[in-house]
Amino acid sequence: MDIQKPLEFIKGQKLVVVATHNEHGPWVANVYYGVNEKGVLYFISREGAKHSQMILKDPNVAFSICWFDLSNHKNRKAIQGLGVCRMAENEEEIKIGVSLHNQNFPEFKERITIDWIHANEFAAKIWVIIPTYMKYWDDELYGDDESVEFAFDGKNTR
Numbered sequence: 486m487d488i489q490k491p492l493e494f495i496k497g498q499k500l501v502v503v504a505t506h507n508e509h510g511p512w513v514a515n516v517y518y519g520v521n522e523k524g525v526l527y528f529i530s531r532e533g534a535k536h537s538q539m540i541l542k543d544p545n546v547a548f549s550i551c552w553f554d555l556s557n558h559k560n561r562k563a564i565q566g567l568g569v570c571r572m573a574e575n576e577e578e579i580k581i582g583v584s585l586h587n588q589n590f591p592e593f594k595e596r597i598t599i600d601w602i603h604a605n606e607f608a609a610k611i612w613v614i615i616p617t618y619m620k621y622w623d624d625e626l627y628g629d630d631e632s633v634e635f636a637f638d639g640k641n642t643r
Contacts, residue, residue, distance in 0.1 A: 519585020
């Protein structure tokens with residue numbers, strides 16, 4: 486099994502739960518995201534936000550993206566993953582993050598620009614999650630087996 490189906494699922498969603506931690510314990514944040522062809526997730530968040538501060542201290546995160554059919558509780562899909570998160574390191578990553586955000590949320594296209602990321606009053610930055618592991622849960626596709634696990638390189642680790 487290749488990573489195409491999980492990637493299609495990720496591209497079809499817009500909200501990811503990111504789990505971070507520090508010396509006081511775990512924390513989760515819900516953020517809107519975009520994803521590139523390699524499964525790398527990009528989101529915008531304030532540098533001063535609790536989860537952002539935790540990521541700056543320890544970039545190892547867990548994340549989850551889920552969906553379910555309200556009329557059929559046996560039709561569920563989800564991604565559970567691990568990865569490394571960091572602020573965008575260069576203009577190319579900022580450009581990709583802005584582009585993916587505005588692709589998913591065109592109503593913000595006039596406001597969320599590369600210039601805005603550099604100079605906004607909220608200190609919002611582009612953040613990048615590079616997955617190292619993903620588990621794709623899909624009742625419809627996998628039936629009783631429910632899920633398949635992938636290393637970031639796309640090899641099935643089931």
